[in-house]
Amino acid sequence: MKHDYDIVIIGTGAGGGTLAYALREAGARILLIERGDYLPQEDENWRPEAVFQQNRYKTKETWEDAGGGGSFKPGVHYYVGGNTKVYGAALPRFRREDFDALEHEGGTSPAWPISYDDLEPYYARAETIYRVHGRPGDDPTEPPRSAPFPYPIVPHEPVIAELDDAFRRQGLHPFYLPIGIDLREGGRCIRCKTCDGFPCQVDAKSDADVCCVRPALESPDVTLMPRTYARRLRADAAGKRIEAVEVERDGERFEVRADRFVVSCGAVNSAALLLRSAEGGLANSSGMVGRNYMVHNNSALMAVKPVRRNPAVFQKTLSVNDFYLEGPGWPYPLGNLQLIGKVQGAMLKAARPAGPTPLLKAIANRSIDWWVMSEDLPDPDNRITVTSEGRIRVHWKQNNMATHRKLVEAATTMMKRAGYPLVFTEPMGIETNSHQCGTLRFGDDPATSVLDPYCRAHDIANLYVMDSSFLPSSAAMNPVLTIAAQALRVAEHMVAEA
Secondary structure, eight states: OOSEEEEEEEOOSHHHHHHHHHHTTSSOOEEEEOSSBOOOOOGGGGOHIIIIISOSSSOSOOEEETTTTEEEOOSOOOBTTGGGGTSOOBOOOOOGGGGSOEEETTEEEOOOSSOHHHHHHHHHHHHHHTTEEOOTTSOTTOOOOSSOOSBOOOOOOHHHHHHHHHHHHTTOOOEEOOEEBOOSTTOSOOOOSOOTTSOOTTSOBOOHIIIIIHHHHTSTTEEEEOSEEEEEEEEOTTSSSEEEEEEEETTEEEEEEEEEEEEOSOHHHHHHHHHHTSTTOTTOTTSOTTBSOBOOEEEEEEEEOTTSOOOOSSOOOEEEOTTSSOBTTBSSOOOEEEEOSOOOHHHHHHHOTTSOHHHHHHHHHHEEEEEEEEOOOOOTTSEEEEOTTSOEEEEOOOOSHHHHHHHHHHHHHHHHHTTOOEEEEEEOOTTOOTTOBOTTOBOSOTTTOSBOTTSBBSSOTTEEEOSGGGOSOOTTSOOHHHHHHHHHHHHHHHHHHO
């Protein structure tokens, strides 16, 4: 295998995978480095006991909780396609207001160096690449679009359609959650109950592997090096240019050289890579490398109607944003509510091992299941550091939690009014980091940001970061489509600069 390339991309998730796809015809010799391998297609993909109780596909590594919580197993997955291999495929756009400074009860969500309009055409392209199904016009917070959704809605099953009607009678504006699955004519999707949180055994989920990496590898200019861990980036003597990345593969260490490098390891691991690469951190004249770590404030909510079973199989089709910009009796933004994949008894058993299995199964069979998501705010003290032994340490204290509690209350009221008298909620902790972001924020000012608006490091001309690290705020929506859209924008800029 060659060790010299025009562009090396480290990581194959929503950022790195989409970037490789967008650059595949640029005439550049591109190497994709991925620490994992292809996720195997096997019967266990769809077995909740394997996925949730045995954690078959999660990393075995542990991170340290700097708050005194000891070590924990993070919710990350190291495969070609990254965490998108097991994500829920919800692909909404951020709202126009998310790009501006927005006041919250807990503080200010900062303005971005780009506007929604700057990103909008790339959102449209990303929706096509990731096969997004949806319908505009139902959500009052929806930003303007230059094109319709590329694919029609994923229809509600009867019990969800009834819930939609119940919400409308409450004066709410439920809408079809934009979903990335292969439900085209002749597509692979069978609308099963093992999508959200599971790998897709039939490759019907619109993940970065299926939609981007595999098409990119059809180009003779693109090469994948799996099972390869990036240990450090090596800069020149002045620290102004990256010359090589030191990697480890099958026990062997060696260097790969390139003209340009793109770090796409995920917000935590990208920050850790830069911190490992130089004393005080690489590209860190601002002191911001690793800081402003965000993961959203999340709770799971299960609403139960004891006298009625929920027969829905593909449940994740509905979302509510009526409280996104302000809540009932609350002048600040609350966040987003969206259905999750149908919870099964074995999944509840993983969360409550001591719970009686028949009871947990009975609850799961009668519940409608939600993800309650509020914005957490950037805080420089919420950060990623690396210990002297190379272990990742997470410094994280929740903020803006009064807002999140208000959203949980609003969701509980909404479901009780819809006829579900029992509502159970569970707040998520430090280990639920699937929406990690913000550790290498972009901005116009090199004194307060790590990257410029095209995700190139202020300090190092041939270093880019293309994953959720660049987000200066987390909004209260799933970030994947925004990452993919920015990757398309960055790719266009890289081609123009070449």
